[in-house]
Amino acid sequence: MTTKLNLREWATYLGVIRRRWIWVAAVFFPVSAAVAVTVFFLPRSFEADALILIERREPLMRKIPGGYDFDQYLLTLRQMMMSETNLRAIASKADMDLGKNEKALRGLVEKLQKTVSFRNKGRDLFEVRVSGDTAQEAYVLAGTVSSHLVETSLAIRRREAGVAYDFIQHQLENFRNKLQEAEERLKFFKAEHVEEMPGTENTNLSRLQQTKTDLQAVQLQVRELAEKRTQLKEQIETEEPMILATTDSAPAGIRTQQMEAALAQALLTYTEKHPDVARLKAEIAAAKAAMAKGGKGAPTGGTGTTAANPIFQQLRASLAAVEADLAAAQAREAALNARIGDYRRKTVSIPEAEQKYRQIVRDVDVTAGIYSNLLGKLEDARIQKEVEIKDEGISLKIMDPAKLPLHPAKPNRPLIILIGVLAALGLGGAIAVLRELLDRSFRSRQEVEEELHLSVIGAIPEISTPSEDRRSAQRLRWAVVGTSAYLCVLAGVAGVELARQSGIFR
Template sequence: MNENEQEIDLRELWQVVLENKKTIAAVTAAFVIGAGAYLLVVSPTYQSTSLLRIKPQQSLGDSILSSMPVGSDTQIKQQMNTDAEILKSRTVVEPIIKEVSDPDKNGDYPLYEEYVKGHIVTKPFKDTAILEVDVTGKSPEQAQKANSLLVKGFLKRLADLSRKEQQATREFLQQRVVSAKSELDTAESKLQDFQTANKIYSTNDQMKGLTDQLSLIDKTKAENQLDLETAKAALNSVNGQLGSAGQSIADSPAIQQYKIQLAQLEETKAGYIGKYTDEHPKMQEINRQIQQTREALNQEIGNIVSQNAPSSSTVQQGLLADKFKNEAAIAVAEGKNKALAQLDARNNIAIEALPEKERGYIRVKRDADVAQEIYIMLAKRLEEAKVAEVMVPNEVQIVDAATLPEKPVKPRKALTLMLALILGILCGTGCTVARSLLNRKINTADDVEQYLQLPVLGMIPDAHSISKEHQHRGRNIREWMERIRQTIWKK
């Protein structure tokens, strides 16, 4: 065995613990008394809880990607994280701090970062689409009031953000409706003038079938063009908010492949216009393939956003997801325009085969029908935008209002005293054992041989121990003599 190594006898350590049990008890009592004093001094903390149901947002209008499946785990998680960040934003929290907190002697209120970190906790409730909001306070009433104000401020902030978005949409649609109404009036005026000049007020069967097909194609073109303009405007807005870091992030090859596939499917579907109804097996099959491709695209966008977002902010991640979705919408709309242009080319050939008077009538009638379809569609979306602007967003619903706590969550008295008791025993025992192990005094003959490397020739007994031993031995002799005397005397 190495000379510097030291053997530790557990029995000796246990004997040390027993010999110093009073010291250990004193240390433990000190810990318990300290914990009790802390519990008497520290202010109790109460926690109020509210539950909010979070639903994925749905945009207004008939966007190309509006039929993408909503409610997936990725979308719900992203929406919940985004709403949680909005709930804890400065705009929402800072007014509450001044409402429920008392200023210090200098008149300063708690800092925003400290208040959020120390008083507000948001988390999913049992793996559901429900967000749990916990707010703490010095009293049950303060905690409940802070939680209620927080939820109220959060809903108001959501409403303000929604109104700003809807206001921008409404203003855009209002401008388009005015121009569309002017275009419609001009087209209808030209149609009336042509009918009056050429005395054509009805169409034959051939012209009617061709006109109906043209109207259906033109309506689809108008809707697709509006979707394309909306997606481009939304993409410009998103890029402006993302900044250079977000704009420079490209989508994945998988997203590119899904966009190409989806555009091709939409082109194929556009070619079915006027040939098949929605109930036809070919139309049902192409719709099923489009739906599957959109689901895969949506899932891939969620994966890329979680990996390549410019920051961990859920707001930034949401903007990046919108960027990819709008880029996909633009690609699909442009591909669909190509297919509709091919249909237009074939119909133009059929129109050129008609007499000049019928050709002129179809052109002016077509312009009037297209202008009317655009105006009706814009007017409808404008009314929807007006309604959405004044409506309260329903993506967040209060499941349970802020509770009034009955008992404080901090401090936990029983747990604190138990921990103090355990720590006292451990610290007292540890200090006692450590002091014994660090004690380098020579106490026995074995210590002489181990540390000094000298033989032991003899031992001088402890005088105090010998005195005690003699006293004990003398007391035993006297007791033995007294028993003998008593025995003889009795006889």
């Protein structure tokens, strides 16, 4: 059953082709012929290639600790080659700028920017490809571009090495000045905050405690001196500046005055409870009692004189000495109080000073690190510059020079003609199928039975009239003529193409 269905389908398809072949032919022959003729007039483009080798002198390149960025170098080289200046130089070397004005030269540069390309062919290989309207033009341009590329590469490397060295040297000078400034700031800060540096907390605290102890001792001394000053003032108030001395009582009076002077001197050193002080007081009291007893009933008209009281003078001298000592002790007390305040301020300001110190040290370290890094980079740049000047780095070499192309790279005429033929055949077939779908007439008994669901008793075969026969014969003649013309066109196109390829004409 399946075989019968397949046969019926094939019979249906063959019937469609038999009935609609004229539509297929009417589309196929003109379209395919037009494609063939159009392809013949398409402009041809030739391509020439040159293979460039990158030579790396590894023992010499290893002198550069930072290495060499080949990808960046090639990218820069390509961009330089595609610049207007280099393309004008290439056009001049290839004699393509002869007799051209500025506008024509700009058009030539734009054309070269589109026709010159670079392609990687491996780690150390890349290809220069140039397109031209003629084989000779592509060949000359490819050779010119490759030779100009080799010449330009050395200049680019030397220029880049010199620019890098100068830039790093300039940056190094800037950071040298910055490092010196940072070190000077650190030195000045240390000198100004010598007692506020990190690690001086314990020293300041111990000095503060010692100063407090010294202050307590001085304050005690001040109180003692103040008490002595008060005692001396009280004693001075009880003494007379001048005394009356008689001849009879002079020896006893002088003795008493001497003991009172000794008592005043002792009071400067000891307290009133001291044994020496108590003894002197007892002796003075006894001497005064004896003088009072011996003077009773004695004549009053004896000879006498007035003189300075030595006790008063001694007390005044002692008071002056005590006041001087008290002033000195008070000055020392004030100095110790000021020192305590200074130590407290320094102790409190140590964290802030430490923060500023660490910030300055960090600035010095960062600047020193950058400076050291720049020193290394400057040495690398110097080596690289020397390598490039001596042409001992990387170099380009034309490994495979450009060759004269024998056939055009574009257009691919056979492929385009084949695509045109297939497209014309498909378009004609589509039109034939569309015409068949729009035709609702029955072509066989099976179609009638399937459509009407009725059995067909009989079928009358198609009967052609003489006029229809004439039309069929005419269509056949036109088909033969069209086929012949189509074959002639194809033969002509093929002949011209073969003549071009053989070099008969271009």
